Amino acid sequence: MITNRQIVLAGRPKGMPGLEHFRFVDAPLPEPALGQALVRTLYLSVDPYMRGRMNEGKSYVPPYPLNEVISGGSIGQVVESKHEGLKPGDLVSGQWGWQQYATANAARLSKIDTNLAPITTSLGVLGMTGLTAYFGLLDIGKPQPGETVVVSGAAGAVGMVVGQIAKIQGCRVIGIAGSDEKIAYLTEELGFDAALNYKTEDLPKALAESCPLGVDVYFDNVGGAVSDAVLSLINTGARIPLCGQISLYNLKEPDVGPRVQTQLLINKALMKGFIIGDYASRFPEGITQLAKWVTGKQIRYAENVVQGFENTPQAFLDLFSGENIGKQLVKVADPE
Amino acid sequence: MITNRQIVLAGRPKGMPGLEHFRFVDAPLPEPALGQALVRTLYLSVDPYMRGRMNEGKSYVPPYPLNEVISGGSIGQVVESKHEGLKPGDLVSGQWGWQQYATANAARLSKIDTNLAPITTSLGVLGMTGLTAYFGLLDIGKPQPGETVVVSGAAGAVGMVVGQIAKIQGCRVIGIAGSDEKIAYLTEELGFDAALNYKTEDLPKALAESCPLGVDVYFDNVGGAVSDAVLSLINTGARIPLCGQISLYNLKEPDVGPRVQTQLLINKALMKGFIIGDYASRFPEGITQLAKWVTGKQIRYAENVVQGFENTPQAFLDLFSGENIGKQLVKVADPE
Numbered sequence: 042m043i044t045n046r047q048i049v050l051a052g053r054p055k056g057m058p059g060l061e062h063f064r065f066v067d068a069p070l071p072e073p074a075l076g077q078a079l080v081r082t083l084y085l086s087v088d089p090y091m092r093g094r095m096n097e098g099k100s101y102v103p104p105y106p107l108n109e110v111i112s113g114g115s116i117g118q119v120v121e122s123k124h125e126g127l128k129p130g131d132l133v134s135g136q137w138g139w140q141q142y143a144t145a146n147a148a149r150l151s152k153i154d155t156n157l158a159p160i161t162t163s164l165g166v167l168g169m170t171g172l173t174a175y176f177g178l179l180d181i182g183k184p185q186p187g188e189t190v191v192v193s194g195a196a197g198a199v200g201m202v203v204g205q206i207a208k209i210q211g212c213r214v215i216g217i218a219g220s221d222e223k224i225a226y227l228t229e230e231l232g233f234d235a236a237l238n239y240k241t242e243d244l245p246k247a248l249a250e251s252c253p254l255g256v257d258v259y260f261d262n263v264g265g266a267v268s269d270a271v272l273s274l275i276n277t278g279a280r281i282p283l284c285g286q287i288s289l290y291n292l293k294e295p296d297v298g299p300r301v302q303t304q305l306l307i308n309k310a311l312m313k314g315f316i317i318g319d320y321a322s323r324f325p326e327g328i329t330q331l332a333k334w335v336t337g338k339q340i341r342y343a344e345n346v347v348q349g350f351e352n353t354p355q356a357f358l359d360l361f362s363g364e365n366i367g368k369q370l371v372k373v374a375d376p377e
Numbered sequence: 378m379i380t381n382r383q384i385v386l387a388g389r390p391k392g393m394p395g396l397e398h399f400r401f402v403d404a405p406l407p408e409p410a411l412g413q414a415l416v417r418t419l420y421l422s423v424d425p426y427m428r429g430r431m432n433e434g435k436s437y438v439p440p441y442p443l444n445e446v447i448s449g450g451s452i453g454q455v456v457e458s459k460h461e462g463l464k465p466g467d468l469v470s471g472q473w474g475w476q477q478y479a480t481a482n483a484a485r486l487s488k489i490d491t492n493l494a495p496i497t498t499s500l501g502v503l504g505m506t507g508l509t510a511y512f513g514l515l516d517i518g519k520p521q522p523g524e525t526v527v528v529s530g531a532a533g534a535v536g537m538v539v540g541q542i543a544k545i546q547g548c549r550v551i552g553i554a555g556s557d558e559k560i561a562y563l564t565e566e567l568g569f570d571a572a573l574n575y576k577t578e579d580l581p582k583a584l585a586e587s588c589p590l591g592v593d594v595y596f597d598n599v600g601g602a603v604s605d606a607v608l609s610l611i612n613t614g615a616r617i618p619l620c621g622q623i624s625l626y627n628l629k630e631p632d633v634g635p636r637v638q639t640q641l642l643i644n645k646a647l648m649k650g651f652i653i654g655d656y657a658s659r660f661p662e663g664i665t666q667l668a669k670w671v672t673g674k675q676i677r678y679a680e681n682v683v684q685g686f687e688n689t690p691q692a693f694l695d696l697f698s699g700e701n702i703g704k705q706l707v708k709v710a711d712p713e
Contacts, residue, residue, distance in 0.1 A: 093643065264638050283642040300634045302600050306619045306650035307429070314642035 047140035050105045057291040063354040071144040078127045080117035085371040086164040087357040092290040112138035114164045118376050134163045157332045165368035166342040174202035175327045176320040181282035181313050182258040186211030194262030196223035198368035203260045205340045215251045219363040244270045264289045279310040343367025379406050383476035386441045393627040399690040407480040414463045416453035421707040422500040423693040428626040448474035450500045454712050470499045493668045501704035502678040510538035511663045512656040517618035517649050518594040522547030525588050530598030532559035534704035539596045541676045551587045555699045580606045600625045615646040679703025
């Protein structure tokens with residue numbers, strides 16, 4: 042008998058999460074109702090924002106309930122369909138999360154066009170991460186040709202797309218990341234004008250040298266002292282999309298630093314948090330444009346695929362070690 | 378012989394400014410060139426933002442040069458005109474600042490319509506301070522009926538107008554100020570729903586009680602710990618116009634506190650600095666609307682008029698003692 046292996050939230054971490062906060066359970070294979078399909082998971086997405094949902098309090102999105110499946114982006118193949126728009130074998134993406142099988146209403150599943158790009162891109166550059174970069178940078182950051190754009194977490198799944206879109210817009214682009222391997226990747230492979238290792242360089246000094254005309258857009262994935270350094274260099278009229286604050290997600294103490302208000306005030310600057318769900322009505326526009334750039338090789342991407350469903354919690358935890366480049370995925374099964 | 382008594386910047390303060398940072402000088406009466414008028418000052422404006430211009434570094438606007446007249450809003454009467462649009466006796470406002478006489482191009486002078494309201498309002502509720510409240514609140518804060526609006530520095534010239542416009546928009550309005558006299562004025566005279574004394578109350582607790590539905594708009598004139606308390610209560614989609622940070626202007630040490638980014642991020646909130654000059658093309662719209670509200674008694678205002686040009690520096694310094702209610706002016710002369 043086939044069971045549906047799932048990963049549920051076993052506890053709410055204080056500070057850094059660990060394997061003990063997740064539990065594997067075996068559930069019966071679900072039955073699709075009318076209008077639904079049963080899908081078999083091929084790939085799972087693990088993302089930094091999930092850390093916020095492990096807390097009880099308010100975050101971008103509601104907290105994960107205890108003892109329920111961790112939801113998130115997934116790719117799968119239809120096994121059984123009770124909707125005319127889907128047939129067995131179809132490749133789909135959805136939000137069914139960390140489980141080997143799921144049933145979902147057809148409307149909650151998106152068919153993947155494998156002519157555009159490899160299927161894994163629908164969880165990355167042509168999925169939520171790419172769209173987050175696209176709308177956060179273009180809609181809030183509004184980069185103009187010749188402007189200087191700084192992105193933190195630049196070698197992450199979102200950051201690397203942000204930097205490349207900013208290059209396409211004609212900007213000078215500086216990435217901040219945490220290893221020399223990432224720095225080399227950003228400048229040598231992705232065309233960033235400069236990239237700075239915040240762990241080994243004097244960041245305020247290196248940034249000042251790399252941004253002689255100041256900073257017009259700061260796309261922030263990281264927060265903390267890295268952001269303090271960038272914010273000290275913003276120009277009049279700067280725009281600061283807040284996408285993530287990964288350096289802070291696992292802090293046990295309140296995050297304290299120089300208050301930003303004076304710097305925003307004297308520069309008439311804008312800082313805005315956003316989540317990609319707010320742009321849902323414009324996803325088709327974003328995916329179409331991103332797909333053009335990807336197929337035209339104007340945007341390159343990196344994926345790091347961990348093999349095996351059982352390694353999902355560790356793949357998630359590894360996001361916080363700062364070693365991954367690009368989109369972190371878990372491969373659960375091959376398509377049939 | 379008539380001389381033109383002026384006040385120039387004598388030095389750049391570190392921390393709180395004092396009388397020693399200003400110097401009185403006597404200059405010859407200027408001669409208007411073709412297209413100019415000679416005006417005699419009747420009232421001067423002293424404003425918190427001027428503190429920023431006393432520093433060497435970047436602020437809203439360029440620093441005041443040493444040994445030059447402190448510029449700022451003024452009201453005067455035309456003494457001599459070499460422009461057909463102005464004649465002796467006309468009442469005008471402009472930016473000629475802290476001096477008893479000035480020449481200015483006619484285009485830089487605005488005739489005051491004394492049918493609308495007393496002439497002093499053209500430096501206050503119908504001048505820069507009213508416009509700052511109007512555009513900062515409506516254009517950045519975008520208050521919606523039923524929302525909760527909090528304003529700090531609520532008994533100041535800008536804050537009191539912000540709160541009243543928010544009431545006109547149908548919002549619940551909470552003011553924060555620093556004396557029981559101000560608190561009483563805000564609730565009893567201006568119709569604020571609540572006002573909190575940050576010096577005597579437990580502000581986080583009092584705010585939570587006064588804002589049971591959270592905070593949708595925070596119009597910030599003050600910064601520092603007062604803002605920390607308000608920001609902990611913002612709702613999803615909150616808007617935070619940054620107008621001033623008066624609690625910080627005279628600090629000698631860097632301003633440190635809880636970083637706001639996580640709070641902005643999880644609430645998808647917007648924080649934006651602005652200066653009123655950016656809205657210059659829309660001033661007529663703002664003044665027309667403000668004048669309607671003032672003449673209709675929907676907006677009331679307070680002015681605190683110090684007598685005598687020689688008291689200008691002290692009137693400016695008193696802005697930082699936190700005791701003034703409403704717009705601080707200096708009366709220099711009566712109209713003829």
